[in-house]
Amino acid sequence: MTHRPARRRASVSPLFTPHGTDRAARKAARRQLAEAHAKARAASTAHPPGQAPAEQEMPLPLYPGSGRPGPASARGTRLKLPAHRMTTATASGAYPFLAEGGLGAEGIYIGRDVHAEASFVFDPFALYGKIEGFTNPNVLLAGVIGQGKSALAKSFALRSVAFGYRIYVPCDPKGEWTPVATALGGTSIALGPGLPGKLNPLDAAPRPPGVSEADWAGEIRKRRLLLLGSLARTVLGRDLLPMEHTALDVALDAVVTQAATVRRTPLLGDIAATLNDPQQLDTAAGAMSGRLGDAARDLAHALRRMVHGDLAGMFDAPSTVTFDPTSPMLTIDLSRLGGSGDDTALVLAMTCASAWMESALADPGGGRRWVVYDEAWRLMRHPGLLERMQSQWKLSRGLGIANLMVIHRLSDLLTAGDAGSRGRALAEGLLADCSTRIVYRQETDQLHAAATLLGLTSVETEAISHLNRGRGLWKVAGRSFIVQHLLHSHESQLFDTDARMH
Incomplete structure (x- = not known):
């Protein structure tokens, strides 16, 4: 039997003989x-294996080596091309070695910008009004223990004193x-x-020029009521009832009137004594x-703690220190009160001390000042103290002050209360009123809270979990920097908080 070779069919035959054509077209x-x-x-038999076909001769160039003559040569800067625009996401892929240009050279030297390898300076007073989104001079500083935030x-x-x-x-609790x-x-x-040392938180601030005595007396009364309300809420652990507010008003007016007759400043002990005398309080209140x-x-029992309790002798007597507005730094050392768990x-004590300091903060001629809440x-x-801090945060621009709040973790802000509570709203308001946020290394279990509260990107969240000592993420009005803080040798000795560990 004769073997008949199989008929080869091209796999592309439908391409040449599509369905629906007539017989002549398929043929x-x-x-x-x-x-x-x-x-x-x-063509394959014309060039045996191992022999390459002869290359065709290249045509001669159309123009000489000096280039095309005439105006079309683009010499003499006559070439005009449209500008090429791209997003930062595209530019970062095409040019991956770009770094932030920095905040300028005007400000206080901090250290080294890690990405730009340049010096990093910062001054909230100099940046205010010059950077979009920089609406206030307040600063939040957060970092775990031992990373150099203090x-x-x-x-x-x-x-800053040099400026x-x-x-x-x-x-200063420590x-x-x-x-x-x-x-x-x-x-x-x-x-x-x-x-x-003793401080009288009811001391009246000097009257600024241009303010009438009646207006200033009303302002002093409002500040004193705010202080008394904060103290009472802190001890009671709740908001004051309407009649309790009235009792504070009546007691304060009665004490101020009595103190004016003998030409002395009212004291917290006078307020506590008046509240503890129902007959005198009812008589002062009248109808x-x-x-x-x-x-x-x-x-009465809440304020008694300031007079006869564990704070007796500190805020219930005339001040032993006169405020010096020319002093470069003023600190209130409360380390004797920070040992207990309560x-x-x-x-x-901090509420009374901050009220005493308001006499300097309210001075319009006091210059630029930093208020540090360590x-x-x-x-x-x-919440009582948070309300006082919020008032100072809101007035920072008008008073010419910059507030610096130092905490360990961003989740500390969540301990102010449950979601929707007054305390939580006050704490989140303080964060919102900080145009500058400095974050040192955070523990792994704190990354989600930090990213949520600060609106960090995934890259920033990853960065704050691996920051070295003295290195922090600076977010200034939406712009981000990784900054290595540099200390002088004298500063390192002066700021050493681990001396006892060594």
């Missing part, structure tokens, strides 16, 4: 395919700012049981009393 297509196969076989706060305060700024620290104040020739007031003395019973005494995480559970 012509098959003939063209056969001719193409024959031509390909002839050294950053102290060096920034120390270097003519003054530093106020209304609460006494770490006292050596800094001493080195700068400032003033440090130590408060605690058995210490000679609107409604048994006001009985309603003020809890208030922060109430510390918060009460270990502010201890204050987040007390």
